[in-house]
Amino acid sequence: MYSEKVMEHFTNPRNVGNMPDADAVGEVGNAKCGDIMKIFLKVDNDVITDVRFQTFGCGAAVATSSIATEMVKGKTISDALSITNKAVADALDGLPSAKMHCSVLAEQAIKAAITDYYEKQGIDPTSHVGCDMQCEGCGGSH
């Protein structure tokens, strides 16, 4: 049911782990539904220089987290914000329809981390992230 690429990222996840000195952290989902994604960013001069993730969830949740970290690494904040859930799913050669929400979660995790980054910089994230982070999908983490 999963593509080879999903299984490859699930088996050998990239950038997994904690980052105690992160510049920004975003966490979405909730344990009740069986998915939590946490993304840690290091940002230097508006460029994401390092990234880590921790995920509680199914194979697709781990794989989308893993590929999302690869997709944002080295990107500017604004480029990272343009990553859609569809781009995440496409990068994994697609996801089963029941698992598309995992790609949504990955997109939201990136946005949640960037929102945290803006807030720490004293910048109102609303106009940049394009979402007030009040929607249910973020698990109300913002």
Place this chain on the structure above:
Amino acid sequence: MDKIVYLDNAATTRISKRAIDAMMPFLTEDYGNPSSLYSLGQKSKVALENARKTVAEVLGSRPDEVYFTGSGTESINWAIKSAIKLKQDKGKHIISSNIEHPAVKNTLKYLGDNGYDITYLESDKHGQISLDALRSSLRSDTVLISVMTANNEIGTILPIAEIGKLAREREVLFHTDAVQAVGHIPTDVNELNVDLLSFSGHKLGGIKGVGALYVKKGLLLQPLIHGGGQERGKRSGTENIPGIVSLAAALEDAVGHMPLREVTRLRDKLISGVLKIPRTHLTGDPINRLPGIASFVFECIEGESLLLLLNQHGICASSGSACSSDSLDPSHVLLALGLSHETAHGSLRLSLSVDNTDEDIDFTLEKLPGIVEKLRMMSPLWNG
């Protein structure tokens, strides 16, 4: 993947050699319709009635109390939907448990949506239901009790004989879903005090697509499936002779292996080995449990991930996590035990058969701790 370690026997079983040998002639030369008059047809008829006798012997029933169906689910649907019609003048109240298999659960939900009042007895942390709670739930309009003999996810064996005794005293019909029990533990219908008992062939070494229903003599159950009048007018459709023969042969074989001491020993070895992993819990009744079912929850990880990693080592298992189904909720059985959603997502069921060996268990116990550790290291919930 070279070796398969099959630990999902509660999902389905390998077809027993005896079942294959017994059914093979009916897949090849002996293809006659048992309703036909000529010898070829009568050969099938004889096989059908011999199979019925075999099943009856195991259940301690008369052969004419046994009906063959297309699945355990069909047996359950037929039993419940037709039993309540027999008592429709008495009322529309049904009592069941909150840990039933979807075959019962969703049949009752359908009836609940169509004017029936269903009481779901709450199970305790081991998946046991209280006879006192059952007694106080019985009403003058109660027509049926349906409680499973043993649970498919956690292996708990329920007090069917006692429930049946109470049902008899109160003149309420009693059905049990014995899909996980028949061929694994004793299921004599006289000892269990049941009126209706459902089971399936493929959970005990038969092929898929065949089930059976025991109906106590005198219960004039209306058919669920109408047509050509097979099964003495109660279940139409040309009989699945190869399937029925395989069910009977597999059942004979399974009963020959009982009381499954070796399976129980391997199960206990597996349980004590798995429980050495930190923050891991056994689910289900530690004492009254099926010989083949070992079931657990691991804190801070999710079941589907666990299954995928086990599969990479050739280990076949099941989970009640949401991601291994199509819903967002983990299994209703695990929630009924009082487990939190997050803990229930980390469930694992390993179910054994007589084919499993010490080598299978040792291999699983060698691989599982590292897999759990790998997932916990990835989990934001895990803090060491």
